[in-house]
Amino acid sequence: MKIGDKVKRAVIPAAGLGTRFLPATKSVPKEMLPIVDRPILLYVVEEAIRAGIEDIVIIAGRGKNEIEDFFDHTYELEDKLAKDGKEDLLRLIRQISEMVNIISVRQKQPLGLGHAVYCSRGVVGDSPFAVLLGDEIMMSGPNEKSVTEQLVEIFAEKMVSTVAVMEVDLPEVVKYGIVDAVECGHGLFKIRSVVEKPTVDQAPSQLALPGRYLFTSKIFEYLRETKPGRNGEIQLTDAMTELARGEGLMGTTFSAQRFDAGDKFGYIQANIELALMHPEIGPRVHQYLTQRFSKGSS
Numbered sequence: 001m002k003i004g005d006k007v008k009r010a011v012i013p014a015a016g017l018g019t020r021f022l023p024a025t026k027s028v029p030k031e032m033l034p035i036v037d038r039p040i041l042l043y044v045v046e047e048a049i050r051a052g053i054e055d056i057v058i059i060a061g062r063g064k065n066e067i068e069d070f071f072d073h074t075y076e077l078e079d080k081l082a083k084d085g086k087e088d089l090l091r092l093i094r095q096i097s098e099m100v101n102i103i104s105v106r107q108k109q110p111l112g113l114g115h116a117v118y119c120s121r122g123v124v125g126d127s128p129f130a131v132l133l134g135d136e137i138m139m140s141g142p143n144e145k146s147v148t149e150q151l152v153e154i155f156a157e158k159m160v161s162t163v164a165v166m167e168v169d170l171p172e173v174v175k176y177g178i179v180d181a182v183e184c185g186h187g188l189f190k191i192r193s194v195v196e197k198p199t200v201d202q203a204p205s206q207l208a209l210p211g212r213y214l215f216t217s218k219i220f221e222y223l224r225e226t227k228p229g230r231n232g233e234i235q236l237t238d239a240m241t242e243l244a245r246g247e248g249l250m251g252t253t254f255s256a257q258r259f260d261a262g263d264k265f266g267y268i269q270a271n272i273e274l275a276l277m278h279p280e281i282g283p284r285v286h287q288y289l290t291q292r293f294s295k296g297s298s
Helices: 040-050 065-070 075-083 087-098 113-118 147-158 170-175 218-225 236-245 264-277 282-296
Strands: 009-014 055-060 101-106 129-132 136-139 161-164 177-185 188-196 212-215 249-252 257-260
Touching (some): 040 065, 040 129, 055 065, 113 218, 136 264, 147 161, 147 212, 264 282
Parallel strands (some): 009 055, 161 249
Antiparallel strands (some): 161 212, 188 249
C-alpha cells in the first residue's frame, strides 16, 4: 500500500439468515426486502458507487442466489419491457445490471462478521477496501458526501484504516460494537480498542459502530489470528482492537440519516422516510400521514 492508493473495492456481508424477519426471509434474503420499490441492498451498493467503488464483493450464504440474479441481466423481462414500449423501466433495469462489477463469494458457515470479511481476502488482496453492512442504509443530503465517501477521503489523507462512529444513548450500547477512543480533531477519533455489545457498565464510551468501515489489508492478518468469541463467532471488533494497537485505527462521525433496516422498527422507519422522499408517491404519503395522525389526536 502506498500514498495515493485508491479504494476501488468494497465488501458487503450478506450471508446472515435474517431471523428477525421470519417468515418473510425463509425464501427471500433480508437484503432483498423492498424499501418502497428498491431492495435494501441497492441503496448500499449505490452508496459504494458514489464513493468511487468499482468492484463489490458480496459475501453470501446458501439460498442467496437472488442477490446475484438481481444484478444480472434479465433477458425475458427486458424483452417484455421493450416490446411494451416501457423505455423508462427498461433503462432502469439495464442500469442496475451495468452499474458495478459484482463478485459473489460464498461463506460456507455462519461464523460471524469477522469471518465474512475474511472470506473476501482472495479477491481484495493487498488493496485497501470498504466494508458496508448489507442491512444498514445511510442517506446523505443531495449536496453532502456519503458516509463511504467521507471514509475514502479521510483514508486518502491519513492512510490509516477508518470507520464511521455515532453517539448512541447509554441503554443502546448493548446493541453495538463500542469504541474506546480519544478525540484528535473535529469529529475525528483515535481508536484504542473496540468492545462487542458491552453491558452498560462495561461500555468504554457511547460511540457505536453503525456498519461502515474502511480497512487496509492488515485486518486480514488479525482476523486470521482471532479466536471465536461469543456464540462461536469470529468478531470483527476483536480484530479491530488489534489493528488499533498495531497499524492504527481512526473513527469519524458523519452526516447522514441512518436506518437499521435489519431491525423491524428501523425497516418500517426507512420505508416511511424514503416514501416521503419518493418523487412519485411522496406527496400522497405525506398527506396520508397528516390525515392519519390528525384523526388519531382528535
